[in-house]
Amino acid sequence: MTTFLRRMTFAALMLPLGAGAARADAVVTACASDIQAGAGVNLAQALAAGGVIRFACPPGTSIRVTGRYTLAGSARIDGGDSVTLDGHGTAGPLLRATQNTILLRITLRGFAQPRRRPVQPGAVGLGRLTGSVLATSGDAELDRVTIEGSDGPIDIRGRATVKDSAFVGNPGGYALVVGGAAFIERTRFTGNGSALLMGSGSVRRCDFTGQTAGAVRVGAASGPTEIRHSTFATTRGGPALALSQRAGRAGPQTVTLRGNIFRDNGSGAINLFDLAQEARERGQSAAVVNALASLPPSAFVFGYNRFESNGSARGGAIAANLAHTGGMISTGDLFIGNAAGGAGGAVAVSGGMLRLSHALFKGNRAGGRGAALAVAPDARATLSNALIVSNAGPAGAIAGGGVTLVNVTIADNAAAGLLLEDPSARVANAILAHNAPADCVRVPAGVFQSSNLASDATCPEVAAGEAFLDAFYVPVAGSPALHAGDPAICKGAPVDGFDLAFQGRLDPAACALGAFEQRPVRKLSRRTDRHEAHATEQDDFSDEEGYRPPPGAQVSGPDGGLGSIEPSTPTDSSPLPASSSTPGDLP
Numbered sequence: 001m002t003t004f005l006r007r008m009t010f011a012a013l014m015l016p017l018g019a020g021a022a023r024a025d026a027v028v029t030a031c032a033s034d035i036q037a038g039a040g041v042n043l044a045q046a047l048a049a050g051g052v053i054r055f056a057c058p059p060g061t062s063i064r065v066t067g068r069y070t071l072a073g074s075a076r077i078d079g080g081d082s083v084t085l086d087g088h089g090t091a092g093p094l095l096r097a098t099q100n101t102i103l104l105r106i107t108l109r110g111f112a113q114p115r116r117r118p119v120q121p122g123a124v125g126l127g128r129l130t131g132s133v134l135a136t137s138g139d140a141e142l143d144r145v146t147i148e149g150s151d152g153p154i155d156i157r158g159r160a161t162v163k164d165s166a167f168v169g170n171p172g173g174y175a176l177v178v179g180g181a182a183f184i185e186r187t188r189f190t191g192n193g194s195a196l197l198m199g200s201g202s203v204r205r206c207d208f209t210g211q212t213a214g215a216v217r218v219g220a221a222s223g224p225t226e227i228r229h230s231t232f233a234t235t236r237g238g239p240a241l242a243l244s245q246r247a248g249r250a251g252p253q254t255v256t257l258r259g260n261i262f263r264d265n266g267s268g269a270i271n272l273f274d275l276a277q278e279a280r281e282r283g284q285s286a287a288v289v290n291a292l293a294s295l296p297p298s299a300f301v302f303g304y305n306r307f308e309s310n311g312s313a314r315g316g317a318i319a320a321n322l323a324h325t326g327g328m329i330s331t332g333d334l335f336i337g338n339a340a341g342g343a344g345g346a347v348a349v350s351g352g353m354l355r356l357s358h359a360l361f362k363g364n365r366a367g368g369r370g371a372a373l374a375v376a377p378d379a380r381a382t383l384s385n386a387l388i389v390s391n392a393g394p395a396g397a398i399a400g401g402g403v404t405l406v407n408v409t410i411a412d413n414a415a416a417g418l419l420l421e422d423p424s425a426r427v428a429n430a431i432l433a434h435n436a437p438a439d440c441v442r443v444p445a446g447v448f449q450s451s452n453l454a455s456d457a458t459c460p461e462v463a464a465g466e467a468f469l470d471a472f473y474v475p476v477a478g479s480p481a482l483h484a485g486d487p488a489i490c491k492g493a494p495v496d497g498f499d500l501a502f503q504g505r506l507d508p509a510a511c512a513l514g515a516f517e518q519r520p521v522r523k524l525s526r527r528t529d530r531h532e533a534h535a536t537e538q539d540d541f542s543d544e545e546g547y548r549p550p551p552g553a554q555v556s557g558p559d560g561g562l563g564s565i566e567p568s569t570p571t572d573s574s575p576l577p578a579s580s581s582t583p584g585d586l587p
């Protein structure tokens with residue numbers, strides 16, 4: 001048989017199967033209610049037919065929905081930007097599905113949950129499949145869809161794609177629950193109970209404003225997860241972003257946050273939580289608790305995020321318990337005007353390893369230790385190329401034990417500059433200037449290594465002297481800080497040959513103390529009439545602005561930091577390398 005005949009025979013054999021599977025488009029012409037009679041095809045009839053469903057209704061049409069419907073197969077429901085399906089409090093789910101479902105250019109409002117609500121903010125797991133508008137065990141796509149005034153409306157247990165949509169004023173549980181991978185772009189979440197529960201995927205260019213019970217929760221990550229260029233504002237009743245310390249059973253995962261804005265969130269911007277501990281507190285069985293405790297760790301890579309005017313009991317911006325994680329890397333993050341009732345005006349870290357670089361802490365305040373940063377006794381933190389200014393609190397701008405500070409500037413804080421009580425702490429190439437009541441409190445001898453400069457005599461083994469800093473905390477011409485740094489430390493990890501603004505520390509014989517090698521000439525010199533570290537809001541150290549690593553430079557370790565931030569509890573108290581030491585030996 002020829003190839004042509006074989007192809008024709010195969011096509012003939014498959015034709016009945018294809019014909020049987022195909023379903024004609026349904027066009028809704030009854031535009032008053034889902035069961036309207038005598039006006040052509042109503043919504044109930046169209047949903048029973050399945051396939052592609054369109055509407056021949058005038059713009060602004062609101063169709064009263066009284067029933068609940070199960071889709072027999074895949075469906076595409078296209079409202080044409082003209083139709084609203086209004087449940088008027090009808091108990092959902094409006095749509096129950098097992099196959100691919102697409103909602104397009106349509107508004108859905110006014111659907112209620114059945115009496116039982118298994119998915120609540122802070123819940124340990126996904127629970128029973130629910131969703132007052134759509135409950136599907138399959139995949140789903142929402143494109144230019146608005147969901148309003150519905151109780152826990154969307155529950156997708158497969159893959160979800162949501163773009164150019166809006167979730168507004170949905171009470172109860174989460175507005176959107178995704179059990180599979182979630183891909184959410186350019187979507188607005190406003191005034192919901194909680195916005196999003198997800199386990200993996202990406203959130204890009206979304207807006208989360210005014211949620212009343214926390215905004216986004218990332219459970220045990222089943223794959224790589226990233227949140228980029230999104231805004232989280234005025235969240236109440238829980239943190240704007242809750243991240244599980246532990247990943248799913250697929251193995252260790254990375255959670256990436258880059259270029260986001262967190263502003264005025266009343267229970268903190270980010271909180272890292274332990275699923276096993278939550279289950280234990282909820283009285284779950286020992287088997288459940290042990291299963292959760294056996295999950296692998298997640299690692300966290302943050303970059304170029306802005307945290308402004310957030311507040312919490314602990315860690316005004318970030319409360320990071322890293323005990324069961326692969327650690328956290330933060331590069332280029334800004335912490336401005338955050339507040340904590342207790343420790344950590346901006347950041348409180350416990351249980352693991354934090355590596356933070358190219359950061360600004362300004363105007364944060366704490367009621368306890370660490371007006372900018374508090375490091376618990378069971379944690380380690382490394383800060384490099386960082387600027388800590390104008391923070392206020394009763395117990396140190398930076399407070400903790402296992403802290404390593406390299407090329408940082410700590411100035412004008414209404415708090416002791418450093419409160420470091422662990423002899424394993426290390427400080428090198430640092431500037432401390434005009435902190436009140438003192439530059440250092442309770443810092444043991446041997447903590448300061450190599451060259452440093454302080455404005456008073458409270459830092460052990462550091463000579464007092466004036467650094468002569470300008471309005472941007474850059475040493476002015478002739479300052480003794482400009483050439484006093486150890487070049488081996490400046491070129492080795494974690495400084496890596498750059499300053500806070502990613503300018504090179506190029507002099508082989510010397511480098512500057514503190515965060516800046518020299519005055520940034522591209523942007524920070526535009527305005528000098530304000531005591532700001534950045535000239536304008538647009539001058540953040542961002543991957544979309546002028547402050548970025550030169551091409552090919554790595555600032556967060558290989559593979560974005562994985563493998564280089566494993567938790568550790570080093571006790572090495574050896575000195576920092578001398579100028580002749582190999583770069584990268586900094587403990």
